Amino acid sequence: MRVAVVTEPYKVKIEEMEKPVIGPEDVLIRVMSAGICGSDLHLFKGTHAFRNPPAVLGHEVAGEVVETGSNVTRFRVGDRVTVEPQLGCGQCEFCAAGLVNLCTGKVVPGTPKWCGTFAEYFAAREEITYKLAEGVSYELGTLAEPLAVAVHAIRRLDLSEKNSIAILGSGTIGLLCLVVSKQYGFKQAICTDTAPYNLEMAIRLGADLAINPLKEDVVKAVRKFTGSRGVDAAVIAAGAPTIIDQASAMTRRRGEIVLVAMITEKVPVYSYSLVFNEQRLSGAMTYQSRDFEEAVRLINDGLDLCDLVTHRLPMEETQRGLEMLDRKTENVVKIIVHP
Numbered sequence: 023m024r025v026a027v028v029t030e031p032y033k034v035k036i037e038e039m040e041k042p043v044i045g046p047e048d049v050l051i052r053v054m055s056a057g058i059c060g061s062d063l064h065l066f067k068g069t070h071a072f073r074n075p076p077a078v079l080g081h082e083v084a085g086e087v088v089e090t091g092s093n094v095t096r097f098r099v100g101d102r103v104t105v106e107p108q109l110g111c112g113q114c115e116f117c118a119a120g121l122v123n124l125c126t127g128k129v130v131p132g133t134p135k136w137c138g139t140f141a142e143y144f145a146a147r148e149e150i151t152y153k154l155a156e157g158v159s160y161e162l163g164t165l166a167e168p169l170a171v172a173v174h175a176i177r178r179l180d181l182s183e184k185n186s187i188a189i190l191g192s193g194t195i196g197l198l199c200l201v202v203s204k205q206y207g208f209k210q211a212i213c214t215d216t217a218p219y220n221l222e223m224a225i226r227l228g229a230d231l232a233i234n235p236l237k238e239d240v241v242k243a244v245r246k247f248t249g250s251r252g253v254d255a256a257v258i259a260a261g262a263p264t265i266i267d268q269a270s271a272m273t274r275r276r277g278e279i280v281l282v283a284m285i286t287e288k289v290p291v292y293s294y295s296l297v298f299n300e301q302r303l304s305g306a307m308t309y310q311s312r313d314f315e316e317a318v319r320l321i322n323d324g325l326d327l328c329d330l331v332t333h334r335l336p337m338e339e340t341q342r343g344l345e346m347l348d349r350k351t352e353n354v355v356k357i358i359v360h361p
């Protein structure tokens with residue numbers, strides 16, 4: 023089968039590889055659609071924490087079941103599916119608590135134990151495979167993964183008051199957090215981004231206010247919008263040196279801040295603001311299976327996210343897609359690759 027491999031930093035090649043051989047608990051999926059995600063960009067640039075070239079790209083996927091293992095009961099050939107791309111060890115305290123996202127022994131695609139999804143075929147365990155409803159496109163099915171990230175982030179918030187939320191960074195993840203925050207009862211949402219196109223998209227997806235930090239003092243704007251009180255919650259979905267301070271300064275006393283962005287550099291934090299205002303700052307790492315299930319349910323129930331897909335490319339153009347996402351040479355949110 024053909025796969026898209028990062029052979030060395032900034033170089034993607036289409037190569038031939040053996041089709042995966044499935045075990046009794048697995049399904050084999052013909053990949054119809056795969057999404058380019060921030061972590062693929064890290065692999066492409068050679069900055070990923072544990073995915074190193076050479077590696078097959080991709081973990082977001084939707085496709086058609088073409089083969090089932092002998093113990094598989096819930097799927098048949100022809101089913102349209104998406105996959106939660108993480109498999110816990112099943113034995114540690116985190117797996118036992120349903121926190122597969124925190125399992126130190128978890129296996130993910132694009133590593134030696136599991137091929138990535140930028141491939142003609144992708145093998146997955148039945149237990150992490152989910153059916154797509156009739157009428158849900160493969161593209162939409164591919165978005166279940168980033169949507170699950172957003173579901174997990176919003177569920178990390180533990181607030182009784184949900185008047186307002188600020189989302190800092192309106193890329194795929196920030197925009198999906200916006201959509202999920204509305205589903206979870208936040209009455210007003212404010213989004214920020216440095217790109218005008220992303221701000222427009224935020225308004226289209228239901229943001230009540232969209233602010234560009236390059237043009238406006240976002241803290242002042244948020245304070246003004248919330249009658250000086252500040253938002254109940256802030257989600258950090260972009261990396262910038264001052265962004266944690268920004269979130270804290272626009273959040274109310276006893277409010278909550280959740281960090282989804284992977285900021286791998288050390289950034290200074292004015293911790294006094296967190297103390298003085300008794301704010302809670304937490305991290306959100308991928309998703310639990312219950313979050314992925316919820317994301318698939320939302321999509322199967324008709325949540326329309328098609329606007330987020332700005333580009334569709336054949337697998338041969340993966341390199342161009344990654345470069346586009348890296349340099350933001352075009353108005354881009356989610357790029358879908360069709361193997």
Ligand SMILES: NC(=O)c1ccc[n+]([C@@H]2O[C@H](COP(=O)([O-])OP(=O)(O)OC[C@H]3O[C@@H](n4cnc5c(N)ncnc54)[C@H](O)[C@@H]3O)[C@@H](O)[C@H]2O)c1
Pocket residue numbers: 059060061171190191192193194195196214215216217220235259260261262265281282283284285306307308309355
């Ligand atoms: N925690 C997780 O499990 C998880 C999962 C997926 C992605 N992520 C991380 O979440 C972040 C967002 O991912 P994405 O796919 O949406 O990336 P993205 O690059 O599409 O979006 C980031 C957005 O932030 C904007 N931005 C840049 N500087 C900004 C600033 N100072 N203020 C406001 N906006 C700014 C950019 O214009 C862009 O639209 C990344 O750091 C990514 O690594 C985390």
Ligand SMILES: [Zn+2]
Pocket residue numbers: 059060081082167168
């Ligand atoms: Zn992803």
Ligand SMILES: [Zn+2]
Pocket residue numbers: 110111112113114115116117125126127128
């Ligand atoms: Zn485990």
